[in-house]
Amino acid sequence: MPENLVNQIAAGEVVERPASVVKELVENALDAGATEISVEIEGAGHHRIKVTDNGCGIPAEDVPTVLERHATSKLKSTEELEHIATLGFRGEALPSIASVSRFELETKSKSERIGTHLIAEAGKILKIEPAGTADGTKVTVERLFFNTPARKKFQKSAASENRQMTALLEQYAFAFPEIGFELTLDGKRLLKTPGQNLFERVSDLVGEERYWDLELLESKKGNSQLVAFLKKPEKITAARPQFYFFINRRPVQSKLLHHAVLSAYRDFLEPGKSPYALIYLFLPYPEVDVNVHPAKAEIRFADERAIYDWVYHAIRKALSSRGQVPVWAGSVPQIQQPNLGSPPVPAGGIGSLNPITPDLTYQQKVFSFPHSSLMGSPLTPAGGLENAHPQPNFSPLFWQFADIYILAQVKWKLLLIDQHTAHERVLYEKILTNLGEHKAESQELLFPETVELTPTEFQTFVQNQSFFESFGFDLSPFGDRTLLLRGTPPLAQKKNPSKLLREILDDLENDKKDLEPSKRVARSLACHSAVRAGEKLTIAEMENLFDLLFAAENPYNCPHGRPTIIELPLAEIHRRFGRPV
Template structure:
């Protein structure tokens, strides 16, 4: 039998490695930005076209490369950042695997321009699919410029798996923010399709956070600072009243490297115990500094997961530090052990003077203890008012009558399947009888389905009605959010929104859909931006669909809302007029039916 195991050609091996290193344009952005930082750059520019699919270019003013280094940088496992295995446990740089440039060059057209300060001329190398097309000496400034064009040009299947430009841009912005927040001392510039998205000057940590997330962030921040032998912790947490429904602005950095850690996140959330509403998540920007030999950052290809030597100690210190800062800045209540608890005022006490009602005593002037009927019945000169039972009796009567009505409706088979009188249960469900039994409807999910189909029809079929605002509403956003809103501006206008002005940090709205109230504008747009991050499959209708789902979720009747009989009946009728009444826009059942046989079995078991 002939041998069947063979060594893979270099270009195939590089494409396989690229599958691990480069999942999408954001992966390329991350690798190139980190290389620029490791080169000692103080000014870095990121230029994008078509969400990175057409062009990703990073220009830095770092130390540059020699001609030999420029050529070697595209070889597999070529790196200047480690020499031996032990170096993996004492890392102070970003990229060190030595596969980034080789993997990128295998699936794109790459042009590298680089020059060291001591050299008169620089080097320009052009590569297409791992093949070097040209190498020349050029006149260029100190530093390095890498342009990655036509990503996945030779792997169309991978290119087809990319999402819409809006989603891919969001991923790029996420990576850019992580790098920019980790290095406030470096100036960053980001352009997308010739539009400036970020222009970040070299600054301190607080100013960098405010520059990235908008001026309103400044008032939300509570400083954190603690230095111990094991770990140094600094940064900021947002005040509890600015918590969010989504896990968005949560950043951990360890030795200037962004990481994800559910364990450390739990420590921060624990520190906010009792301060957050149910379902809310705190925002934080926390920077941990630990000895390099106490962490292992080579356990995941993207290097966003880290293994700590002493996780439990870090958890305790982080939780205590955050809790202390919240108390120190009067955000959280602090125990005072010198206080006399006996002098505390009950929470329900009102400082205003209160008048105490005097007990009423009525005397019977005709009372005579020597009358004969006194022997038959015990009398007292004081009359006590007997409790009135009329209301109790009427209560039981109404319940009995209601039960009779329910039973008569339950077994009424005179009509076809049609909604009858409805009953609201726990302000969450609607119960209605049908010919075959009863139907139990989730009021919130049912209303989501109704609104979803209405919005989708308004956006795609009808000409949406818009109501003009008497006073235009100006809403502040981050540069990234402004970019996202601008990309779906046409779809929003089709839905009934009308915009007056776009700036770098705000949007002015002068018209909204008829079904939307002015107080809901901010909530709707925030939910919409979050939903776009969920990577809806790319299709011609994707933005419309996401928008309709987001609007329906935000504006739907919530659990706990009391509905009148008319509102209940309207909701039921509207639901069963929908094209797909049985499921919500998110695939959850809107109602469940219980047949008479199933009801009978409940009592026969």
């Protein structure tokens, strides 16, 4: 096969999409010892990707070989494959990228007075010349996949590619807190972090408010170390798990670790909730095989059972013994311990969060009967039991079970209504009706709030900003990744405005793209504005919800497809008790 065809086929393994280019170039910068890395993206990466670092640079005599396949200074013998300490090691990235783009390299090593400038197209070097440039390396990739139309045809939307590249840089920012990262997307700066310690970096990326929702886990086993930030179960609202795994600071995907974390959380979460975790594992290099796939995203452990058990039991122990901020007791290369302080205590004290009435029996706590008249008169009617004949009562009676379900007697049926999904259905239809009639209103906040977002969340907001405004959110950018929130939809006035906004953004990011954006925003807004499981309702509130639900277009399912009502006909109840029907 011609050399250019070989290069294009090989590039298909390494360069699947623009995010693959960003990954390889950022890893090269990290391996070069850079302390500052800047990434600039234009046109979802197809028009231009530029990565600039202040690393060691490439000596002028080595520049002509950078586009030769397997030309690398990171490995010199087969023995070194068992002790891979760098992120890259095959020498495939630059040749693969250059073979499907217009490629430009500017580099200068610290020992040289002048740098080198290289230009290539479709893998062929067009020019190499001396050039004045700063220490380090700048790589510019333009017209990605211009000569492979089949690959370009199957690329995802610009929004999807931008999200992928933003999320990718977040991963490296989590993994290398001592490195300063900057991301600019179509001229808009989404991320700029200075060199920090691990605690400061996690707080910066997730936001200070949500940082206090995390538990710190630190565990040692021989020469290995586990560090994890685990979201407290009671703070979890997402329906999909979100995990970041770093093995010797390499961002990876691992089904084994994914399953271990999910299993460890299982007994601590409500149904439908999924964990969030940052997992850092530091292992001796011979115990990890990173030479599994060209993208180096998959790994193998020498003793998978031992790693699984360690992670599983360490997380379960951490979740079981919560109650105070853990104290950092270990040491991680280039990671320092800041003053953690104490998490804020909610107003009213801990006791006000879960009041308990000591005089109530267990049954009275679980079965909540708001009004004694609902229980009716004594069971024995006038004339005695033998003369009693049940009479249909066509007026619904309401009571609350476990502060989650509404029980109602309607004719000869007992209805069990999930108060959250029922209210969600009502709000969803109301939101869409108001949207269609252009009746969306905004309730002005007494004090505007600033909401700091992660780079991925900010990107999701930018893509859906018009929908947020059409639903009644009054907000605008207020800095790199901060929004100024002035007003919210009236139906959300009882909710924490900034928390509501983040929850909706989280849903939009992780939810299946099964609806048009306006309906996805409406569904998320309804879900997070609806009455929650565990909230007590008055008789009037239950009756009002009942009426609104059965006036809805589809009263039997919430917008996510979950049931709102379960019916138990009297005949079915008779059958369960073995009575003749």
